[in-house]
Amino acid sequence: METTEKILGQAVNSQRTLRGLQPFVELDGEPQQKLFEAGIASQSTRKQEAKFEPFETAIAEKDYQKFDRLIKGLDLSDYQPAEITALIDLCLSLDMISAAFDLSTKARDLYPRHAKIESAYKALSPPKFIGTRLPQAAGLEKSQAWFKEKASYYKGKWVAVNNGSLLAEADSLKELKNKIDENSMNPSTVIEKIF
Amino acid sequence: MPKFDSLLFENGFAVGSTQYSDHYPGYESQNHIVIPLAPSQDKSMSIRAIVDTGAKWCIIHPDIAQDWEKHFFHAYDSNQPMIIRGIKFERGKIAHANVVLNASSGEDLIIEARFFIPELSPDQIWSFPNFIGLDGLLNFIRYAIDPSENTIYFGKI
Numbered sequence: 001m002e003t004t005e006k007i008l009g010q011a012v013n014s015q016r017t018l019r020g021l022q023p024f025v026e027l028d029g030e031p032q033q034k035l036f037e038a039g040i041a042s043q044s045t046r047k048q049e050a051k052f053e054p055f056e057t058a059i060a061e062k063d064y065q066k067f068d069r070l071i072k073g074l075d076l077s078d079y080q081p082a083e084i085t086a087l088i089d090l091c092l093s094l095d096m097i098s099a100a101f102d103l104s105t106k107a108r109d110l111y112p113r114h115a116k117i118e119s120a121y122k123a124l125s126p127p128k129f130i131g132t133r134l135p136q137a138a139g140l141e142k143s144q145a146w147f148k149e150k151a152s153y154y155k156g157k158w159v160a161v162n163n164g165s166l167l168a169e170a171d172s173l174k175e176l177k178n179k180i181d182e183n184s185m186n187p188s189t190v191i192e193k194i195f
Numbered sequence: 196m197p198k199f200d201s202l203l204f205e206n207g208f209a210v211g212s213t214q215y216s217d218h219y220p221g222y223e224s225q226n227h228i229v230i231p232l233a234p235s236q237d238k239s240m241s242i243r244a245i246v247d248t249g250a251k252w253c254i255i256h257p258d259i260a261q262d263w264e265k266h267f268f269h270a271y272d273s274n275q276p277m278i279i280r281g282i283k284f285e286r287g288k289i290a291h292a293n294v295v296l297n298a299s300s301g302e303d304l305i306i307e308a309r310f311f312i313p314e315l316s317p318d319q320i321w322s323f324p325n326f327i328g329l330d331g332l333l334n335f336i337r338y339a340i341d342p343s344e345n346t347i348y349f350g351k352i
Contacts, residue, residue, distance in 0.1 A: 085274075093273070093278075097251060116271075122269035124289065124309075126309070126334075127306055127308050127335040129336070132305065132351070135298045136297075136303065137241060140213065140299060141213075143231075144243075152220065173259065185238045186240065190240065193256055
């Protein structure tokens with residue numbers, strides 16, 4: 001089931017490392033301006049660079065466990081909200097979701113009224129069970145079979161399939177929805193872009 | 196009725212099951228587990244997505260994400276470029292949506308799932324399937340696969 005990287009067959013770690021360094025080293029040759037844009041510039045950029053240096057080093061060394069340890073052991077009291085959200089974004093760019101969530105949780109205690117920290121905390125909160133309900137979709141097996149047998153005839157198109165029958169095809173999702181009857185707008189209808 | 200419905204429903208492991216497809220159109224050379232899901236609100240049509248334990252996020256076609264805009268909440272804009280499926284996206288947002296794993300047998304399961312929604316630059320074209328990722332959903336439910344019947348069983352933790 002581990003298909004993500006197989007699909008393109010590309011390793012992404014090297015790019016990820018460089019990307020992680022960007023906000024603290026240089027962006028488009030205008031580091032100061034970009035730092036200001038990111039909201040992390042202050043009177044002493046050098047001091048901030050020193051603050052972020054251990055993280056940069058860990059990324060440069062591709063030592064993500066070290067990076068994770070640094071994040072988890074971080075005393076945030078010396079960090080401004082914009083610096084923390086920059087670190088959260090950096091964690092996200094490294095796919096370290098739980099580290100990003102831990103940061104946002106700690107930061108929320110420190111800056112309870114900061115909108116961006118609050119939105120990071122909510123967005124990074126783990127998925128949760130909402131409930132169950134009686135099945136509302138019918139004929140999905142037939143529609144699955146349709147995709148297996150017929151989808152290749154509709155390459156490049158958006159299609160809507162209900163109970164194993166093609167309801168509509170179109171060049172865009174918007175156009176497709178315009179072609180679908182209101183009564184068919186329910187979970188029994190499956191929409192998909194065919195590649 | 197799938198072979199293990201009674202067993203898994205009665206012991207509380209699963210609440211529902213559905214048949215999965217082995218293939219995603221355009222990616223026939225690879226085996227996948229493709230299941231239907233939909234936003235939990237009425238009148239929402241289903242999409243199909245690959246169950247991918249190698250993916251972090253739930254990711255859907257950007258046009259579908261736009262169509263689902265009203266279903267998303269708790270959004271956070273990331274200022275860092277992110278690499279998804281080997282492609283760099285300069286911007287994107289993380290958001291939650293209540294989604295339903297549609298059951299053919301038993302009950303539908305409703306989960307607040309976590310999505311990454313990439314923002315395409317004008318020269319980028321999306322050509323990837325929809326994915327249900329580990330940290331976006333799968334790590335927060337019970338599920339079991341029976342390849343002999345192409346059946347996936349799912350339940351709450």
